[in-house]
Amino acid sequence: MRHYPSHIDLAPAQQAQGVVRLPGSKSISNRILLLAALADGITHIKDLLASDDTDVMLAALQSLGIQWQQIGDSQDYTVPGAAGAFPNQHADLFMGNAGTAIRPLTAALAVLGGDYTLHGVARMHERPIGDLVDALNAIGAQIEYTGAAGFPPLHIRSGQITPQGLQVRGNVSSQFLTALLMVAPLIARQQSVTITVVGELISKPYIEITLNLMRRFGVEVERDGWQAFTIAAGQRYCSPGIIHVEGDASSASYFLAAGAIAGGPVRVEGVGRDSIQGDVRFVEALQQMGATVTLGDNWIEARSNGILTAIDADFNHIPDAAMTIAIAALYADGPSTLRNIGSWRVKETDRIHAMATELRKLGASVEEGADFLRVTPPAVLHTAAIDTYDDHRMAMCFSLASLDGFAQKGAHVRINDPECVAKTFPDYFEVFATVARSGVI
Ligand SMILES: O=C(O)C1=C[C@@H](OP(=O)(O)O)[C@@H](O)[C@H](O)C1
Numbered sequence: 001m002r003h004y005p006s007h008i009d010l011a012p013a014q015q016a017q018g019v020v021r022l023p024g025s026k027s028i029s030n031r032i033l034l035l036a037a038l039a040d041g042i043t044h045i046k047d048l049l050a051s052d053d054t055d056v057m058l059a060a061l062q063s064l065g066i067q068w069q070q071i072g073d074s075q076d077y078t079v080p081g082a083a084g085a086f087p088n089q090h091a092d093l094f095m096g097n098a099g100t101a102i103r104p105l106t107a108a109l110a111v112l113g114g115d116y117t118l119h120g121v122a123r124m125h126e127r128p129i130g131d132l133v134d135a136l137n138a139i140g141a142q143i144e145y146t147g148a149a150g151f152p153p154l155h156i157r158s159g160q161i162t163p164q165g166l167q168v169r170g171n172v173s174s175q176f177l178t179a180l181l182m183v184a185p186l187i188a189r190q191q192s193v194t195i196t197v198v199g200e201l202i203s204k205p206y207i208e209i210t211l212n213l214m215r216r217f218g219v220e221v222e223r224d225g226w227q228a229f230t231i232a233a234g235q236r237y238c239s240p241g242i243i244h245v246e247g248d249a250s251s252a253s254y255f256l257a258a259g260a261i262a263g264g265p266v267r268v269e270g271v272g273r274d275s276i277q278g279d280v281r282f283v284e285a286l287q288q289m290g291a292t293v294t295l296g297d298n299w300i301e302a303r304s305n306g307i308l309t310a311i312d313a314d315f316n317h318i319p320d321a322a323m324t325i326a327i328a329a330l331y332a333d334g335p336s337t338l339r340n341i342g343s344w345r346v347k348e349t350d351r352i353h354a355m356a357t358e359l360r361k362l363g364a365s366v367e368e369g370a371d372f373l374r375v376t377p378p379a380v381l382h383t384a385a386i387d388t389y390d391d392h393r394m395a396m397c398f399s400l401a402s403l404d405g406f407a408q409k410g411a412h413v414r415i416n417d418p419e420c421v422a423k424t425f426p427d428y429f430e431v432f433a434t435v436a437r438s439g440v441i
């Protein structure tokens with residue numbers, strides 16, 4: 001069901017102020033759904049994210065025979081766990097463009113056995129999965145590419161798994177290691193399993209989310225830094241009973257940046273200082289740019305202190321929220337550089353190229369490197385029609401260019417194809433309008 005028209009026009013808004021209740025975290029929602037499906041017992045999930053990415057995970061689990069139930073119209077679900085094996089051994093699964101669905105499910109289905117096909121939208125078929133397939137096939141899985149080698153779609157058949165010497169490369173996506181960690185207890189029945197990371201690992205905080213949630217479902221992982229992860233034999237996933245999904249820290253970045261750019265205060269609720277999501281560290285970048293940020297147990301608030309200070313920093317640990325910094329850079333007192341963001345090239349779109357192209361429409365000078373972006377703000381933001389490349393974060397980030405900063409007036413911004421926000425935040429523009437009240441026409 002389409003929610004938005006073909007474009008949304010945002011008029012300049014003088015101030016951002018208000019309180020936003022965040023939708024649930026995508027990373028936590030999809031991990032919990034899979035762990036609950038694999039666990040012993042019934043899991044009661046509170047505040048699951050409602051979005052395209054969670055819909056594909058829910059639909060896939062249903063096709064695999066997991067009879068989850070939504071409680072009325074709420075975002076609370078019950079998931080009866082299948083105790084380490086899916087009831088259906090044959091399924092054709094549509095994965096949309098959800099990395100957090102296809103990567104862990106590929107690993108689970110490959111080690112559990114059966115006959116499965118996994119495919120997604122056109123862009124999903126351009127997003128790499130080769131490092132994960134190599135790791136799994138090396139221990140006896142039977143995964144074939146039915147399109148281009150290294151990319152979905154995939155055909156998975158039953159293999160003979162001998163889980164010794166499991167290793168994976170981590171420099172393209174941390175989701176490959178997450179996928180192997182999540183299925184490791186399923187293959188560590190008799191003997192412990194060690195996963196060795198080959199070379200550099202990117203997006204490290206997402207591994208902490210994985211380990212934290214595995215622990216909530218009763219599985220402990222011993223680790224040697226970021227190099228090796230060992231799952232002792234005989235551990236099973238057990239339902240924690242009730243589990244609550246935190247608000248999404250990446251989604252929080254748009255509202256916190258709004259407060260930092262255009263006065264504030266803007267408060268987000270649902271995530272706070274004890275969050276398990278690495279993207280809460282986005283606030284450190286805002287603070288470095290001169291904003292005042294206050295953190296509570298379950299809320300974060302940002303406000304401006306005048307023109308933002310330009311930033312030059314490594315954003316490898318927060319690749320998603322870093323896109324928001326590229327827009328905040330339009331309001332800074334000089335050029336900002338975002339470093340070590342090479343993974344942007346293999347996400348919903350080539351985000352380095354898309355970001356550079358669209359920032360230039362607003363009048364910025366942008367230098368695009370293999371793994372960095374340098375943004376020099378223009379004297380005056382230009383009126384622009386922003387293309388979104390079917391990337392939710394492009395649509396959400398660029399809404400911020402409609403805000404008045406201290407030295408920079410907000411632009412008239414047209415967001416083309418805003419529907420793409422459904423990937424993680426289906427009513428983003430309604431919520432944005434409550435903060436930038438005069439901004440939506
Ligand atoms: O594990 C996760 O939940 C995610 C990991 C990150 O991906 P990479 O590890 O590919 O950078 C992030 O960009 C993505 O939105 C969610």
Ligand SMILES: C=C(OP(=O)(O)O)C(=O)O
Pocket residue numbers: 097098099100320347348393424
């Ligand atoms: C990279 C993202 O998604 P995915 O989980 O599909 O990798 C994202 O949400 O920014």
